[in-house]
Amino acid sequence: MACTLYDAAASYKSLYSAWQHVRHSGLVSLSELTKQSIKAFDTDVQSRIERIASLLHDGSFHFGPARGVLIRREGKEPRPLVVSEIPDRIVQRSLLDILQGQPAVKAYVERPHSFGGVSGGKVEAAVRRACELTHSGAAYYVSSDIRGFFTKIPRKEALAALLELLPDDSFAGLLDAATSMELANMAEMGDYAHLFPGEFEGVAQGCCLSALLGNVLLHPFDEAMNEDPIATLRYIDDFLILGPDRKTVSAAFGKARGFLRKHGLDVYLPAAGSGKAAEGHVRRGFDFLGCRITPKSVEPSGKAREAFIGRVEEKLDEASKSLKRAKHLDQRSYDTSLVETLSRISHMIQAWTQQYQFCNPTEAFRVVDTRVDRLIERYLGTFFKWYQRERNTPETRRRILGVWLVVDGTRAPILPLTREPGDGRAPEPGALAPARAVPRRL
Numbered sequence: 001m002a003c004t005l006y007d008a009a010a011s012y013k014s015l016y017s018a019w020q021h022v023r024h025s026g027l028v029s030l031s032e033l034t035k036q037s038i039k040a041f042d043t044d045v046q047s048r049i050e051r052i053a054s055l056l057h058d059g060s061f062h063f064g065p066a067r068g069v070l071i072r073r074e075g076k077e078p079r080p081l082v083v084s085e086i087p088d089r090i091v092q093r094s095l096l097d098i099l100q101g102q103p104a105v106k107a108y109v110e111r112p113h114s115f116g117g118v119s120g121g122k123v124e125a126a127v128r129r130a131c132e133l134t135h136s137g138a139a140y141y142v143s144s145d146i147r148g149f150f151t152k153i154p155r156k157e158a159l160a161a162l163l164e165l166l167p168d169d170s171f172a173g174l175l176d177a178a179t180s181m182e183l184a185n186m187a188e189m190g191d192y193a194h195l196f197p198g199e200f201e202g203v204a205q206g207c208c209l210s211a212l213l214g215n216v217l218l219h220p221f222d223e224a225m226n227e228d229p230i231a232t233l234r235y236i237d238d239f240l241i242l243g244p245d246r247k248t249v250s251a252a253f254g255k256a257r258g259f260l261r262k263h264g265l266d267v268y269l270p271a272a273g274s275g276k277a278a279e280g281h282v283r284r285g286f287d288f289l290g291c292r293i294t295p296k297s298v299e300p301s302g303k304a305r306e307a308f309i310g311r312v313e314e315k316l317d318e319a320s321k322s323l324k325r326a327k328h329l330d331q332r333s334y335d336t337s338l339v340e341t342l343s344r345i346s347h348m349i350q351a352w353t354q355q356y357q358f359c360n361p362t363e364a365f366r367v368v369d370t371r372v373d374r375l376i377e378r379y380l381g382t383f384f385k386w387y388q389r390e391r392n393t394p395e396t397r398r399r400i401l402g403v404w405l406v407v408d409g410t411r412a413p414i415l416p417l418t419r420e421p422g423d424g425r426a427p428e429p430g431a432l433a434p435a436r437a438v439p440r441r442l
Contacts, residue, residue: 134282339403
């Protein structure tokens with residue numbers, strides 16, 4: 001009997017491969033809850049994945065309610081992020097891996113002008129192509145975002161188009177369930193509940209399948225918007241139209257709006273001061289995917305630099321406030337220690353630098369370093385003011401520095417060399433203490 005797509009997605013091999021992706025993204029997440037969930041799953045990963053595979057083969061696997069998270073954004077509505085349980089994420093990723101391996105799907109979504117949400121798709125490739133086009137004659141541009149893209153995608157329409165590309169529809173029901181969404185904490189979202197997808201409209205930001213559905217839906221858009229002399233580069237919901245002159249590019253932008261409206265979607269209009277859309281002459285430079293592109297350089301955009309510096313400042317301020325809120329000066333404070341805090345900042349800088357490794361080494365990078373230096377100096381001033389308080393004990397100083405104390409290690413004494421607290425009896429000579437571990441949490 002031939003193996004169906006459902007069988008492939010439900011196999012231990014595919015699920016374990018999916019787990020590797022979920023594990024990697026979870027461990028680098030900014031959410032401590034996500035990291036803890038990943039580590040907990042990892043303690044017995046084989047049996048847990050075998051359990052998921054068994055439920056899938058029995059047809060009894062069910063996606064549980066997800067958790068809604070609002071990512072606050074200055075001057076804008078929050079971004080509605082959906083966080084699913086680890087088993088659900090593994091199944092969703094397994095489905096994605098199987099789908100991306102289908103030749104018909106690959107040919108449909110991996111287009112020369114579409115870069116996001118596809119296998120191997122990177123910001124660097126999109127920016128490189130934009131540079132090539134500007135150096136080969138493109139003189140004018142319009143850049144924009146699709147408004148509320150993930151919350152407006154007609155999910156059923158995109159699913160139907162995707163299923164038409166598959167050799168069998170064996171996991172149509174599973175794919176439908178994997179891309180639908182139920183929030184366990186919808187009531188907590190209050191006035192922003194409408195930002196989350198419903199049964200027929202919208203897909204979840206945070207679900208790995210969402211970008212694929214968006215790319216399937218916009219395949220005709222990519223085809224229609226890349227007819228000489230116009231080139232349109234799209235990275236999920238961000239797009240850049242390049243052409244020989246303002247008139248031609250403006251007409252193409254109108255064509256894009258008309259196409260998207262047919263699917264209930266709209267775009268931001270270029271306007272002075274808009275952070276979502278812009279137009280102008282290429283020679284003056286333009287922003288695309290967090291980069292500032294000019295005829296001679298590519299560097300992180302001003303908005304991207306400010307956002308990064310803001311995140312560094314937020315982390316350092318959190319560490320400073322944790323010192324000020326300390327109620328017991330002898331409490332273990334490794335999580336907010338100097339070493340841990342600076343290590344986190346260092347990892348943030350490394351990750352951001354890696355993200356923009358294809359950019360020119362310009363003055364912009366030195367400016368970022370200078371501003372980060374100032375933030376670190378401010379934090380160190382607060383830290384050492386707290387550290388040098390006379391009533392701080394040597395143990396407190398060690399913990400807040402982040403240098404491990406021997407007395408904070410795990411203990412499993414063989415002999416009860418000292419009395420246990422509350423026990424008035426002296427240990428009998430030669431008696432052995434029961435082996436037990438008393439972990440000290442960081």
